[in-house]
Amino acid sequence: MLHIRGEAALDEGQLLVLTILTRVASTLSALGVLTIIATYCFSKHFRNPMHRLIVINAFYNALDVTCTMISTSGPAAGNPSPLCQFQGFLNQMFPIADVLWTMAMAVNVYLIVYRSYDVASLRRLEWKYMAGITTVTFIPALVLLFIRNDENGPMYGSVTLWCAIAPKWVLFRIVLYYVPIWASIFATIALYLLVGIEIAKRRRILRSISSQVNATILDETIPPADGHHHHHPDSCGNSTTAEYYDSSSHPSANDPSPTTTSSSNNPADAGGTCKNYTPSTATRIIPANPSSLSFRQYILMPLFFFLALLLVWVAPSTNRVASFVDPAFASYPLLLTVGVAGSLRGFWNGIVFVVVGMRSWKRRRESDEVALRPVTG
Template sequence: MLTMKLSQSQLYRLSIAGRTASSLSLLGVATIFTTFTFSEHFRGPTHRIMLINGFYNLFDFIATMISVSGPEAGDDSALCRFQAFSLQMFPVADVLWTVAMTWDVVLVVFYHYEPERLRRLEKKYIVVITTLTFVPAFVFLFIRNAEKGPLYGSVQFWCSISPNWVLFRIIFYYAPIWLLILGVLILYIVIGHELFQLRHELMLTSNDCLALSSRTSPSNESVRRTNRDDMKDLEGPIIRQQSAVSLRKFLLMPILYFLALLATWVAPTINRVYAFRHPGKEPYPLMMAVATLGSLRGFWNGIIFISLRSKARR
């Protein structure tokens, strides 16, 4: 049953807000799937990671779409436990995919990884991220004691880690998420600093592309043997032949993705810290912000996905 004291009208408005935001996010995920399938201009390395993450987001937003129906079904119901499991696993996976996206940027900027090498890493990302998120979410299904009850239970307007286990939720949910977000922020600071320091040494073309080819390839050796005028003529065709990417867009897309993620987690985190300090006294406007903003990740992801085309060439 519901553990919070809200009127039926308040619960109704919370469910409407959450389900509306979830519907927009499901539309965003569908946009990612459709655009990737039918347009070759949206198949860059970052687009691919957003596509994979879209499958994880799908379960996340189905869970938020359930809304108050989970708590109303009861803590021991299959619906509530499915909702709690999904809201434990898939939002954390979303953050980890942001880390993977940022790591791809590091590999391209510092190690000149080609798209094919990045693609081979995707299976490893899937295994690691799925394992790190599935195992704890699954184990939590079986944790309970006589004093606090089951670990998964009703939390305001959906099922998640029960308020009786609020410290557990902070340690195993919000703390890792914010550590990962902080790690991503630090990586972008390092990337930005390094790019500024090496801006004249990177293999950048006049159209803002970063060449991903090996510097020791035969074609590059032949370029070195030409005079400076011939090099200007040959540089463009050679870079086009060897998987170049727009550095600005390659960096901009993950950064926007990160900012959307950051905006998503501010309200839920403030709400959880407030609930920890003042149990059962969470302000209703803050609950509304959580119900809305916490379910909009897929919507922002869809906008970011279609707003930046990759400069892929044959």
């Protein structure tokens, strides 16, 4: 016996497999969401502005998981049912919000590279992101709950996997769902391309400066947006090149701590012999610019989030375009892929948050250990 659910005809076995896979994937996403929140709460190493955006998005992901966990129960309840309408509302709002939060991370990266935004400046943007993303996703999703007519029925209805904008309203689904998603994706790509170009330009400048002053420049850091490299005087008044670290976890250059090794304890002041110290891998200098932010913490993680996002949206978009071009199109393997991919958003976010975050923390800790080594004359 075949069950016609929106666009596809599924037998009992196919429907059962589809339901099981989407709910297993949803469970993994729920674990990913809990991991993000717990890691942020219990680890002080996951507290920079990018981490905060990811944690805020995790609460949106939690409601997205609610939608995918309902799975085929929404369509089974019938299009006019409260369960189907509730699932349709969730499906319209929170996947788009996930894409917009990923774009917000890209905006932060752009502001860091081009505008030299520091930690405080980035945090002041959070409430604006939250208000904007919630508004532009909630209002359309709410309005669509009240749109229906005798010919097409309610706007939200079965699309085989779950309830969303129904097939009879397919043009609205493309315009109100896939267009905002892919517009945000392309905008994010553009932002990362601009960032990549600027980083490449600055690294060429840094290599040139490095060769002139015979200094070691960390390959994982970004100079201030004005393009100028900051220097610290050594014990004889000469200039040594400063390396860039995250200001949230390092003191400033004026802090008389042991880490500012190459500019403290001037032997000339103590009556000793003046020596020139050449920076080496064992001589780490804290940056004069406290707004400099490290590459791995503030750029690498959002970039991986974006790549995971692309993987999630390829299959659903392919299925939607194919069904729009040919209304009779149906592919059960593609349908399974869409169900699993769409249910794993929170899972991939959790993986990226923990794996990339731990690698960044480990590298930062290694840099700290090197910074505390005694200066070699």
